Amino acid sequence: MGRIVEINEAIDEIPDNSIIAVSGFNLLVAPEYLLLKLFEHYKETGHPKNIFLEVNPIPTAPNGVLDSIMKEIYNDPDQDFLSGILVTYPGWSPYLQKLIQENKIEGYTWPIGTASWFFREIARGFPGVITKVGIGTFLDGRQDAGYLNDLAKEKKRCKVQPIEINGDEYLLYTAPKPNVAFIRGTTSDEIGNITTEREGAFTDILNMAQAAKSLPNSGIVIAQVERIARFGSLHPQDVKVPAPLVDYVVIAPKEYHKQSANIQYDPRISGEIIPPAKPRVPEIPLNIRKVIARRILLEMVGIIKKLGRPILVNLGIGVPSEVAAIATEEGIQDYLFTTVESGPFGGVALGGPDFGASIGPFAIISMADQFANYEGGVIDAASLGFMQVDRHGNVNPSILPGRLPGPGGFPVISFGSPRIIFAGGFTAGKRDIRVENGQLKIIKDGSIIKFVNRVYKIVYNGKVGLERGQEVIYVTERAVFKLTKKGLVLEEVAPSVDVEKDILAKMEFEPKISPVIKEMEKRLFLAGKMRLEEEIKEALR
Structure with a gap:
């Protein structure tokens, strides 16, 4: 069951060479506080190092925590914090793009939906995602296979391979199974049940937790939340990640738990307040x-x-x-x-x-x-x-x-x-x-x-x-x-x-x-x- 801990107690459990799955659709359910403290721990101790991130699409926005981390490691020629990344939309991080384009880390890209299904398929013991999405495009293994640079082509840690099933053509997307998951919710109770009532979405947080906990190497799940509730006070249907799938719960400061990039909190985004059915909108200029x-x-x-x-x-x-x-x-x-x-x-x-x-x-x-x-x-x-x-x-x-x-x-x-x-x-x-x-x-x-x-x-x-x-x-x-x-x-x-x-x-x-x-x-x-x-x-x- 999830234990409510200080952040460093959780980060201490992450080994070198970890594969870390991180939730976040831009800043929606992005665990910025966990990412910040992970990098600070590395700078103080040198560990964990050589981590590989699997993010979907990207847990940042311009000048967000992840983008700032990428800027620091880009400017550090001796960095051994990050070895590579599987990312579906690196657009919000100019320094991540530079790291990839200059071949300083491995860079791979997949579609958002395929990456979402990857965590679900890995959780149930499958090697990856079988789909027709990407056939005949740059994602196809016969074209670029989603490799974003030469280092990725050399290492081939993530692959997109054509396969045949009953005479029909598919693509098989494979990547390393995560051994750590960073997820985010709104509330945790005393044993680690996670809800998302103040979030604008909950994306892949359950599947990421399941992927990290699945065999053969069951890993750890760390959840960032903004508040703690008494056990038994959360409605069971509101729980998005049950406590047995969570190892550690960390309470984040408000500035690292924004609802989206420019909004700290708006109850209309999380559906707690429904606006009028026919909102008044100004006439859009004719252009x-x-x-x-x-x-x-x-x-x-x-x-x-x-x-x-x-x-x-x-x-x-x-x-x-x-x-x-x-x-x-x-x-x-x-x-x-x-x-x-x-x-x-x-x-x-x-x-x-x-x-x-x-x-x-x-x-x-x-x-x-x-x-x-x-x-x-x-x-x-x-x-x-x-x-x-x-x-x-x-x-x-x-x-x-x-x-x-x-x-x-x-x-x-x-x-x-x-x-x-x-x-x-x-x-x-x-x-x-x-x-x-x-x-x-x-x-x-x-x-x-x-x-x-x-x-x-x-x-x-x-x-x-x-x-x-x-x-x-x-x-x-x-x-x-x-x-x-x-x-x-x-x-x-x-x-x-x-x-x-x-x-x-x-x-x-x-x-x-x-x-x-x-x-x-x-x-x-x-x-x-x-x-x-x-x-x-x-x-x-």
Whole structure:
């Protein structure tokens, strides 16, 4: 049973060369105090050293504890604290990215959902995760296998290998079993039962604890909490990690137990207070981001009308994350059940380093269970951002030379969703593109081409998507493309846009052209509501 101890008593039990699983979706359930004290103990005693971290996606935010630790070890040429890391989103830690890019530690990356399932599979004695996610992408063992640097390619501590089962192709993701787990909750009772009532999510904390405690080498679990309750006072259904799976409980100071990066505590995020059903929102300014978000929403409204019911969706970071606010502005938020990778259903998802938290969710489930909704196609649709698209419909959302944000949840969501709306600006770089009088005015276009002959890294494979029967479109402020077996087809063009000058001349390849190119709906480019609420009600009568 978990014992409530001073932090050093718990850290003393961690041996050198440990594999440490650490919870944390950005700062949601991130045990920052445990990480801080682990590193301080190393600096004072030289131990534990040569640790390997398994984090999902990353337990930090800009200037957070983990990022500060990475800065220190980056500037210490003799550091032997960290030997490597398996991380699904290193984007919030510039110094972690530097350590990986300069080959100072082993760097591996997997999708968020796959890493979540890894802890569950290891806990039940399996070698790793068997999945189709990643086939034909940079995660595939026949491409980069998720290796982020040469040191990882040499050590191969984490692997992604193609395998065959009954004549069908899968990938097997394997990594070392953790012997230590750092997890976080809100409350522990006197024997170590852990609850999460003030957290914005509970992610993988149970599975991480189970993975660390499982055979053949049963390890230790250390839980960070903010308060202690009497044994018997916690409701059994509120306990997320039972006491027999916890060895030590540490009470953290308030500054190392924030609900998210910029929020110490908001009861609406943890679902303790549900905000009004129809929150008042200021009208969002009409610009190209709003045009793109509106076009995504129009596509989703089409799905609602086709299915005759509200739909379950995932909205990725970037422009897609703004769709929920547009839906609220239009009064149709009740027809669009949004989900966030960390576990929330509904509410208004926060962005930036607070991503993972939602204001007023109606349910919060584990991260592994949430990703089952994505991988299994339980959701009806997803909208995800893109950085590059090629002639085959392959998508690279974030990876470029010298840039290492990681795949996040993108590979699983894009693989499993039956309908995908990739969305983003048509070009990148410094631009002056305006929405005026129902038209798109390109005063100065971006100099960076995003529709390229070949994406730098394939993170979504268009051929695999078509084979799975996915419906895929690509939405920009000036054009909409559809993915077909012949490649990308230009289907829609914004009002006043010249196809040759503003679209084809700004692509590295020539797409197929629909026999009848439609004009993007005028209402996308006009101020005021698009009257979607009336449209849906009429269709669903």
